[in-house]
Amino acid sequence: MEVKIFLSSFDLDVLLEYRTLKPDAEINVLLSYGTVNGDYYDMVVTHRDKINDLILDSGAFTYNFAGEAARQKIDLDGFKCYCKTFNKQFNFIFNFDVNFSDHGYDENCRNQDVLEKAGIERVVPVVHDYLGKNTDEAGEFIKRYPLISLGSSKYRTDKKVVAKIVKRIKDAGRKVHLLGVSAYNSIKDIPIDYSDSSNWAQAQKxxxxxxxxxxxxxxxxxxxxxxxxxxxxxxxxxxxxxxxxxxxxxxxxxxxxxxxxxxxxxxxxxxxxxxxxxxxxxFVKLQDRVREAHIANGFDTLYP
Known part of the structure; x- marks a missing residue:
């Protein structure tokens, strides 16, 4: 296994200049439907060849934490249409998991069902109830999906809880994306397959x-x-x-x-x-550092 760290809210001009400076670098990018702008088309279509892996977030975080004006621009129908238009450009797409509570499993599954019935491929479910207090979300998703995302902001920084659920998913032969976590000390000892860096956007701000x-x-x-x-x-x-x-x-x-x-x-x-x-x-180099740590921990042998 080789972890991939995706740069969130990436800018087109930075992509083009960095690719010129580092033509052989591995650049993985996460775009969010919640922050769609005029550069997205160029990244998704015109300059897609300059990005290694490209994934799409539903904008559920923006929907939950942004102002009312932003919320009005984000809905399931709009996300579904966007996905149908550009589905083949993305390696995978996160579900429209707008219910972040421990009770959101049914609502989020209904949204996932809507997207899948619309013919959208590689939709990744997102676990929020890490402890399974209401629904064993991880267990249910393990039965159906090859890749599972962990999105709970409540447990995101609890390394013991994260390590336990990641191990459970990996032991079942599935892959894991840890949303919004990229700090070296948080991911070097956990065998995740993917994560994304919201810190890139914060540093920019x-x-x-x-x-x-x-x-x-x-x-x-x-x-x-x-x-x-x-x-x-x-x-x-x-x-x-x-x-x-x-x-x-x-x-x-x-x-x-x-x-x-x-x-x-x-x-x-x-x-x-x-x-x-x-x-x-x-962050491009951080990906290399985490890969080295994962190899040192034997994850490449344990989870080939």
């Missing part, structure tokens, strides 16, 4: 970059480096600013060698774009 810190601190394998143009410098906080990072010289050298981006670029007119490229490269 707040303007920081990720850097692989393991050569310098094994206990903190990666680190967020902040920039003062995006936030007020509080002398009492514990955040690490780029300028204060003890290994700033090494970071600058690495970014320049890998992406031809300089320190001035990170603060220049195109600073946001350059930081996006740096973060893209981090």
């Amino acid at each position: 707040f303007g920081y970059i990720y850097f692989w810190n393991q050569p310098y601190d094994a206990n903190t394998p990666d680190i967020m480096l902040r920039f003062r143009d995006k936030e007020i410098d509080n002398p009492n906080n514990t955040l690490t600013y780029f300028e204060n990072y003890p290994h700033r010289t090494e970071v600058e050298e690495y970014i320049k060698n890998e992406l031809s981006i300089t320190y001035r670029d990170l603060y220049g007119h195109n600073s946001t774009f350059c930081r996006q490229l740096v973060n893209t490269h981090y």
Whole structure:
């Protein structure tokens, strides 16, 4: 098994530039129906060859947590039509699982049934009741589907609960996608097949970059480096600013060698774009790091 980490809410201009810089890189992308924009067609159709694996989220998270204006744009009929139009462009598609509660199994299954009866292929069910308090969702999906997604925000950071349900699904010979989790320490010791990085979008919003810190601190394998143009410098906080990072010289050298981006670029007119490229490269490399950890844990032998 080789884990794939999908970049969420990816931008077309970043894709095109990064592919130019790294023509052989493995770029896996998750698009969300909840945030469809004008670039989606170009990523799904025009430049589909520049993406390795491409998957589609239903936008259920946006539906549950965004404002009313966004909710009105997201419904099952619209999602079904979008899927029917572009189904063959996606490796798989997540169900329209709008009920995030532990009692949502029946409603979410009805939505899955609607999509499947419409002829949409490779629709992945999403488990929310990890503990099976109301319905043994994992057990029911194991009977019917080769790939199962885990989407509960309630248990997402509980490593023991996640590890237990992942093991159950993997022992049954099924594959697992862990939604919205990409931190190295959260996934390196769990034999998931897929995950997606919502952190990429957060980094884009707040303007920081990720850097692989393991050569310098094994206990903190990666680190967020902040920039003062995006936030007020509080002398009492514990955040690490780029300028204060003890290994700033090494970071600058690495970014320049890998992406031809300089320190001035990170603060220049195109600073946001350059930081996006740096973060893209981090998550592409993170995928390699997690794969190495999975091999070290013997997952490739246990779950070939």
